[in-house]
Amino acid sequence: MENENIADNVLNEPAWVVARVTTGKEDEVCETCGDMLSKDVLKDVFVPKYVRLKKYRGEWRRETRPLYSGYVFMVTDDPGALDKALTKVPGYHRLLKAADVILTVNDEEKAFINRIAGRDNVVEISTGYKEGDKITVVSGPMMGLEGDIVHVDRHKRLVTVNISLFGRMVKTTMGLELTYKKPEE
Numbered sequence: 001m002e003n004e005n006i007a008d009n010v011l012n013e014p015a016w017v018v019a020r021v022t023t024g025k026e027d028e029v030c031e032t033c034g035d036m037l038s039k040d041v042l043k044d045v046f047v048p049k050y051v052r053l054k055k056y057r058g059e060w061r062r063e064t065r066p067l068y069s070g071y072v073f074m075v076t077d078d079p080g081a082l083d084k085a086l087t088k089v090p091g092y093h094r095l096l097k098a099a100d101v102i103l104t105v106n107d108e109e110k111a112f113i114n115r116i117a118g119r120d121n122v123v124e125i126s127t128g129y130k131e132g133d134k135i136t137v138v139s140g141p142m143m144g145l146e147g148d149i150v151h152v153d154r155h156k157r158l159v160t161v162n163i164s165l166f167g168r169m170v171k172t173t174m175g176l177e178l179t180y181k182k183p184e185e
Helices: 002-008 026-036 079-088 107-117
Strands: 015-021 044-046 049-056 059-066 071-076 092-095 126-131 134-139 149-153 158-165 168-179
Touching: 015 026, 015 079, 026 044, 026 071, 049 168, 071 079, 079 092, 107 158, 149 168
Parallel strands: 126 168
Antiparallel strands: 015 071, 015 092, 044 071, 049 059, 126 134, 149 158, 158 168
16 A cells, blocks of 8 residues: 555655645645745645636636645655645645555546646536436546536536545536537537
């Protein structure tokens, strides 16, 4: 198990750890960490986001929101040193831990986040159609995730999806442009 490497305090390859931060302050904490912390301790910091459409005064506009509200992802070689350094960052609460062991995102979960969010860490809007109770995604990062959809809000053009993180299922929201009929071929 990857988390067993944390006991040595230094990893062979950079690990992704997740910090709990004040909800709504994810971008501020991300920017502050990048400015305040040494590159020796913090290799990268990012907030995975999703794009959604929101209607303002009758017009649909694109906006981005955090994929995991209240969480910031960090890449480090030394999670213990990072944990200590983060105590001076405003809005930071704690790194996710289990029994005082800092949890790391495993390779499978990293690959999944990279697949849906891409290089810019933003999950674009997917498109699909609904026939009866069955949803089929025809384009976008949600292709293949139809079975993980737990809720559809067709009016807001959003879906709630179960995603694995730290070996457990976490609900998150993504944008999905949905029609009721199968597109003509």
